[in-house]
Amino acid sequence: MNRTFRISFALKNTYRVNSIIYSLKQIPFFGKLLPDRAYGVKGLKYFANILSIVWEILSIFLGKFLYIALMVFGLGSLYGAMPPDRVCTHIFFFLTVIGAFANTYMFNPSRDRYYALILMRMDARAYALSHYIYAMIKVLVGFLPFTLIYGKMAGAPLWFCLLSPFFVAGLKMTVVMIDLMDYERSGRAANENRLGKAGWILLFVLLAAAYGLPALEFVLPVPVMAALMIGSVCSGLASIWKIATFAFYGEMYKDILAQSMYQMEVAMDAAKTSNQKMISTDTRIQSRKKGFEYLNELFIKRHRKILWRSSLRLTAVCAVIILGMLLAFRLQPALRIRINQVIMVFLPYFVFIMYAINRGTGFTRALFMNCDHSLLTYSFFKEPKMVLKLFRIRLREIIKINLLPAAVLGGGLALLLYASGGTDRPIEYGILFVSIVCMSVFFSVHYLTIYYLLQPYNAATDMKSGTYQIVLSATYLVCFFMMRLRMPILIFGCICIAFSVLYCVVACLLVYRLAPKTFRLRN
Amino acid sequence: MRFIIRHLSKHFGKKQVLKDVDFAFESGKIYGLLGRNGAGKTTLFNCLNRDLKVDGGDFCIEEDGKERSVTATDIGYVLSTPTVPEFLTGREFLKFFLDINRDSVRADRSIDDYFEELSIEPEDRDKLLKDYSHGMKNKMQMLINIIARPNVLLLDEPLTSLDVVVAEEMKTLLRSLKKDRVTIFSTHIMDLALDLCDEIVLLNHGELEAIPKENLDNDEFKTRIIDALREEDHE
Incomplete structure (x- = not known):
């Protein structure tokens, strides 16, 4: 599993490094200076690699920082009528529920996943598990500093700040477990980029609950929230067993990736037909000019x-x-x-x-x-x-x-x-x-x-x-x-x-x- | 009339795609341009159509022993994927083209005459080009290119994706058009090249080379072409 992770990580990195070099080559004048064999030049590779590593580290923290600072703390402190700690914890709770099914990490049909699993035929289970573990570690490490800092600023209790990252990870894992069990039962693979009608409705209801309820001066009572959070962490722990023993990663990913590759093709066709659709078919349109x-x-x-x-x-x-x-x-x-x-x-x-x-x-x-x-x-x-x-x-x-x-x-x-x-x-x-x-x-x-x-x-x-x-x-x-x-x-x-x-x-x-x-x- | 290319070269980065293309094409003949994948056939066509700037060399037209430079109207270029302005109907496209080229096109033929010639059905003539099938778009593109009666007609794999009936129609059309012009036909299909073309020219290692048929039969000729492509590959 370790080896699979190393190889696939290197693959993703190569893909990213080449994308960086490609973008460098697109810069006018400067791009011309780069040789055609830029993709093979060592120095350039090192440079792009450093950028890639910086990006990887940023990706652990930057997204979470922006999320907490803007979506939770920023918007949460706009509600004058309610204490900020109650509002912020309330918003964080509901947004986490949304994230649990809309951003699973497990069912994301990304391009590097397509390269690794379909084109390179890597071992799907080892790939899925190693990357999932890495993603969950990123969640814990990435969230903790900001839940602590912004939690303190909002005046949230320490237990909440400490528990939050585990709550996020636990709930995500729980949802993954449910989806995996659903796949075993029905053969339907969850694809987080295609939420479906029910998913979208749920998302909007939760969004309304996150930002709407505090406006009506209602927030989730602390004991209820605490119980749900601890429950999620426990169910998350229990789901480890399911995630580790699930036997159909290969089949499931093929399904998800095939769907999304198909989507890409459809999108390209759609761009073409949307241009064509702009053309009016009104047969009365004529011209007398020359x-x-x-x-x-x-x-x-x-x-x-x-x-x-x-x-x-x-x-x-x-x-x-x-x-x-x-x-x-x-x-x-x-x-x-x-x-x-x-x-x-x-x-x-x-x-x-x-x-x-x-x-x-x-x-x-x-x-x-x-x-x-x-x-x-x-x-x-x-x-x-x-x-x-x-x-x-x-x-x-x-x-x-x-x-x-x-x-x-x-x-x-x-x-x-x-x-x-x-x-x-x-x-x-x-x-x-x-x-x-x-x-x-x-x-x-x-x-x-x-x-x-x-x-x-x-x-x-x-x-x-x-x-x-x-x-x-x-x-x-x-x-x-x-x-x-x-x-x-x-x-x-x-x-x-x-x-x-x-x-x-x-x-x-x-x-x-x-x-x-x-x-x-x-x- | 002859179409003469002299020492044409073109590189992309460090890759020299066309090294020294030097050839004289005679009018009245269809030349089959063969080459391996990536040999630079499309690059050559793009250079001749002035879509690409050449690095060195030039090309000209020789008429009555006098050379003159090539103008845009001398060249007709039919691409493998037909491109037609989709917001116009077939008739409108043709009308527009005839308007623009009033001075150089014979005035004695009506738009419908042209449609007849390429067997485009009356009910299709007033449809938007976006609703044309692949084969019909191809015919339209061919039609526009032949109305202007270019001295040099470049065809980049034009028959590969057409159904057998349309392909046969196009072949007959090309044969009827070859008089008084140079037709250069690039293809990967050997049998098509042998069937349609009067001369076979290879593009290999950035140079053009004629393969004379002499008195070989078709199979022997094929072997010779393949050998030529292979040999040069191992140089």
Whole structure:
């Protein structure tokens, strides 16, 4: 058993190390420095191994720390009416019950388990038991420090803090025992990733009990909880015998893993069909245009559901919020001054909002999946003048789609500014509107440009470009930090307009120069 | 007309996939491109279709003794897995393509004429391409590639997953199309290559090499091809 554990652990580690090296290779520039045989380079292997070990240790503590700190202590201390120790222990108790059947460790169809048991044909029983023991040790070691620290902070009794990790492990083992016995009886394997209807209902009921009951000022009485916890530990001890002597680990895992591998395939197919489903089958959709305008019009009309519907919905939401604010001004005149102050300096915040409501990534994704993916294999489609012609048409469309909510939002903001007391400089109304519209145009141009310059997908519709991912993340980060910026409308608005115009000019120049070369299927 | 490849090379990392591809293809012939798995047949096609940047060498078209560089419209490329824009109907795709290539396509034929030629049934012509079967998508892809009358037609295992009837239709079609153009047909199926192709070319160790049939019968020729692939492997 020891040997099986060592081998399978090494296998899992290799898998993880290779994943780390793979991700390193995806980093632009840096990745190119790594040789092709990176997976065989000793130094790199050591480095990745260290990361892998650090991750293994973190995985013992980090998850449990976050769980206790946020889910139990963090949320538990929000209930003002009840003593925190009672609320926290109550929440912990119910969440543990959920974890016992939703996170068993035993019935988790993970990829490394698939490699070890199906591909490498390792001894299932030795594998299951050694990994289960390891998992339970991780539970005890990982939980104890945090139940003690946070237990003390909440004022929970020491016996509770000490007993908690054993309660978690005991209850998990008890559930495993029940599932194993159920398998012996019915041949049905429990798969924790497929809880079933009853499982989900139970989960929500328990979740409601965990967080809902304290709100109604009811928590589980201490003696009841203590009895249940001790009972769980005892039944956990008793289940060791069942877990150790269970004879059908091999059959059971084959069943669970086959289900989940099947699920993966289904998920991949589903991604494909979901792209196809976006295509409207309405036979009345036609176009009288010619050439690329014809292609574009049919594309937009047949994808109306994903392209225009969300844009219209966002427009409606913006309009409702603005009308709501206007109504609030009328009902609560005191609100006006505050809102006025906010609008005067909050323009940078809207960079993030405009980022969040831009449909650019969805647009380019649909373009690739349902159009360019296939057409890029035809040589006529890649001729420079065709690429640029279509780029112009698409730029117009993506800007149009995003412009509607932007115009409503920009106009609405100017209106709010006016209704909340106005500004001394009338030009600010205009700047507010124009800068919001510019932001929208900027994001539209940005997404289409990086799509044309970095075309990140290959023929199998996998995302292949690390650079593309990094540009997307950088976009997010910049927009995120804009939320923290406070600047008067006049200054930020002008900067914003100037930047957007400049960016659009540069981006279009770049596309004109480079896209005929870069707009290709990746290999 | 001849399609000439000169000293074409391409590597991925340290692996030299195409070492020195040097060959002249004559128009009017179908060339069967054979090679072992991983020999670089698809890489070669991707280079010729300019989906991949080559490291060295070039390729050109020779007409009336004069050489000129290859334009995108010279090349037609049919992939083994057919890719067609699924949001269009067969008719719309064809119309779009004809619009785009107004100047280079014969104007005397209607869209339905083209459908007739590939025996695509009238009731299928106005269906969305996403609802086409594999074989029908393949036909559509072939159709688009032949309407433009490319000088060089690259076919990457195009018949492998078609049913016997469609495969036979395609073979007849390819034979009828071979006049005035170079057709290069990559396949793993020896019998198909011998049946359809006028010349057999091996891609081995990054180089192209013609295997002359001379006066061998089919079995002897097969043995010679296999030997050639094997021998080079042990060099």
